Amino acid sequence: MSKLDYTTLLKSDPLEGYEDPEKFKQWIPKIEKYRENLAKSILPEYSVELPKPIDELIEEQFNPLKYLYDEKLLTEKELAITDSSATDLVAKIAKGEYTSTEVLKAYAKRATIAHQFTNCALEIFIDEGLKRAEFLDEYYKKNGKTIGPLHGLPISLKEHMNYRGKITHAGYVGHLDNVAKDHGLTSQILEDLGAVFYVRTNQPQTLMHLDSNNNIIGLSKNPHNLLLSSGGSSSGEGSIVGFGGSALGVGSDIGGSIRGPAAFSGCIGLRPTSKRVSLSGGVSAGSGQESVPAVIGPFARSVEDIDLWMKHYINDGKPWVNDASTLPLLWRDVPKPAAKDLTVGVIYDDGFVKPTPPIQRALKEVVKKLEAAGVKVVEFKPPKIELAIQTIHKMYNCDGNYMQKKHLSASGEPLVKLTKWNLNYGEGSKDLTVAENRQLNIIRDDLKNEYTKYLNDNKIDFFISPTYNNVAPQSEGVYNWSYTALWNILDFPTLVVQTGIYQDPAVDKWDDGQKNYEYRNQTEQLEHEIYDPEKFKGAPVGIQISGRRYFDEDVVAAGKTIVEILGTDLFKQYQ
């Protein structure tokens, strides 16, 4: 079989009417100005000298996170602060052991270094963060108590959420003039609970890549291997939280956009069930689209911190008071289940794209550990996977890409590679009728019930699955969303945790059987051809844990048990 080129998979027709080089010229100065501001925001007191020019580091698959520890780029105290869990950090600030200011400064340094290596930030505004931290310290001193349960916590924000007084472009050049009047509701709630903001993070053009490329600042890189992507679309969140540059992060997910970056970049992320976290106030092409609900959710380095974010955001933040589209479903305290009480269904291969060797190895290892701990494990072959993937792809684009076209053609900017890929999802630029859209919704709801029935009939508590058929992809080399998007069409809450396993070129080779492997579809061929063991060195493997709709708390609780069994402590990597 001849090698596939992604371009052969793209139709050219639907991509007409987007790009306009003449129009785009007018936007170039705005891009330059934006980049200039970003460069200026890398302050000397928080930055480091790179060991080599960045292109060389990329070439040699440099691991900046390991470098941080090896070269002691942070002081002992900075390290203690930035390698505390968010849960510990708020407790220590509340007890007066740390000030908000010293916490922010430590994170400002680690975030700046993260950005220097990975290009994760779209905006860094440490001075504003410091003012806020000082205000919080004043408040604490005066009142003898914190302003809220997240008092002093440095939180990074995916950029497409509105931020008061700042440009909000969502990766579209045509929005470089769009200055938001107010914070999006979710950012506002986090701020009201005590968060400190100082960085907004990168995302791809259209927000619809499992990667990060855009015409504004370009690609973000993986904190474990600079040749690789940090994932997408919450690309910068993956990089910065994976690197330890923020205590908690905020991303969004409609096909894998929290889970991809979390898995690839070596951190933890939750795609909550829809309507638990408010989407109010932000830029996206998905407004009014409700067939596949987009969600906002947290990034962290421990499952406990995901709990912290969700519990306070929901129970104290009460987003439904101001956003009637959000549910008043309180976050329940669910105790960590005992291993012996857990039954999980494991997806080894979803039937659409077979996982690459490191993923196969990690799954086997995970299952071995789970079984040894007393967890009951059964294999789960997800039914109707092609229907699910075809349906969600059609749903994304069933407005004939009307809204994407509107956002993109505003500047006439060039379409980056994966934008072409995703604009051709489903039926591409063909307008579906509302009647057809309704039929897709019926398929979706039937799938939800079929998967739920499987859980009921087989007494399965959770599903465990790869996050992607591969580890972190090379930049702009990620095509298949089947492992993540399945949970989007089902709207099942899904937590990504780290296995503690990293790709190893010496071990993770295709076995001999692969030579005679018959590709089940072109996407599988494309994905498999990309996997060269030498090119993915040290990429972490994250897996997904999925549960019933709206039982996010139970998924998170199970996540704690599973992480404990796996023994992965992200605050102690490379140490």
Next chain:
Amino acid sequence: MSKLDYTTLLKSDPLEGYEDPEKFKQWIPKIEKYRENLAKSILPEYSVELPKPIDELIEEQFNPLKYLYDEKLLTEKELAITDSSATDLVAKIAKGEYTSTEVLKAYAKRATIAHQFTNCALEIFIDEGLKRAEFLDEYYKKNGKTIGPLHGLPISLKEHMNYRGKITHAGYVGHLDNVAKDHGLTSQILEDLGAVFYVRTNQPQTLMHLDSNNNIIGLSKNPHNLLLSSGGSSSGEGSIVGFGGSALGVGSDIGGSIRGPAAFSGCIGLRPTSKRVSLSGGVSAGSGQESVPAVIGPFARSVEDIDLWMKHYINDGKPWVNDASTLPLLWRDVPKPAAKDLTVGVIYDDGFVKPTPPIQRALKEVVKKLEAAGVKVVEFKPPKIELAIQTIHKMYNCDGNYMQKKHLSASGEPLVKLTKWNLNYGEGSKDLTVAENRQLNIIRDDLKNEYTKYLNDNKIDFFISPTYNNVAPQSEGVYNWSYTALWNILDFPTLVVQTGIYQDPAVDKWDDGQKNYEYRNQTEQLEHEIYDPEKFKGAPVGIQISGRRYFDEDVVAAGKTIVEILGTDLFKQYQ
């Protein structure tokens, strides 16, 4: 201004392709057979002799509910049973004071009489109900306890919900062959909780009238005045629960279909917030349509009974276990608020169609009583009412009536008057694009937040509004949905309660100002021209109480306080 005829408001084009007299001929025998079966199910031991031919009773605006009491059509015990609240009834059955069998027999009689007068039932199956009641009595005897919290409760069901082994047609002739394999999930849950089924009730062709006409059994009548409609689309539920022919009922609502019949027929109904009650298993043209969520909800004669239904259905029935589209949001126990702690916003006139005199009088009376009790009352003028109504109308039909056409053209049946009206809602049979549909969703969500903000900013707890600009309409004479549909587009939980006020031809005349009244739109003109005080004798006035999305419990709790203040006891009407 010349009088309006509804036909002038209809375009004829979009109605092509539905009717096919030749095809319809084949269905006539099935309709006849269906009617025959219905006639046969009126058993002598449960029925009465009508005082006059039904047409004469209609003509003279006969009140069959008053007649039931005046003529003592029920024994004292039958009356005691059927005028108990469902809450009392289950308590008495649980204590062994009543058997399920005697309860069912009493309701069978009252339901049969209800049907003889109002044509409320599509199917009556008392024998099956008796078998079930006997089984429950056996169970109780053997186990010394009830099978569930609704043990022995006779519940009526709107027909479009699937019923195991029975035809389910939803008012479409073309579905007269459609025998459901299983109960719809909601009926199944109620049965599992102990309910006894014995009657399925009438609904209009398309399920999209605030009335009941169809080609299968025709119109249902109002239990307070046979000239009038019981409302729709849960038409039979209005008649039967209003007449006391079932202890609780189950209807559905996408534009007023629970609240219209409840208000018009003199009972109580709740349109819950979406996704609290499962829609799984039934016939409707709205499948896959999620811009305006359809809901299923309870009918009752006391607010406490609404609480009973919702609490046990949700907390014990757990619909989300089998239907992943339903929310695991437990029903909270909310104490009845004190009058002095309540602030309500009252809509006297929604700005689209001014209410008729009986509604105006009732609202004034209600406000007087509420204020006297200590409730704070402010006037609320609903913002953007025309936008809200236009938007919801477009949403209903934005599939270009594809699904309605499919259901209707299956038999080629004639379109009844109000079907023509609703098929022309919005943009009629014009296909909207998915992009346009998404824009409507954005408008909807903005409206939700605007109304929610009003509640926040003005510290309003609930809205009170007319259910319709008039009392129960004459059959096929109800055009305006603005008062009910507003709460559908907002998805605010809305309870209809009775004011205890009935239309009085002597009092409820247009005042002199009406002569010079300038109609704000054609719908208003049409609705006002219909109101002849002499033709609506004794129609009850029900009002709506609406609250925040998902705060159904609070709306129901406030409903108890308000009903107490108004002093309406539906178990004691005409006694």
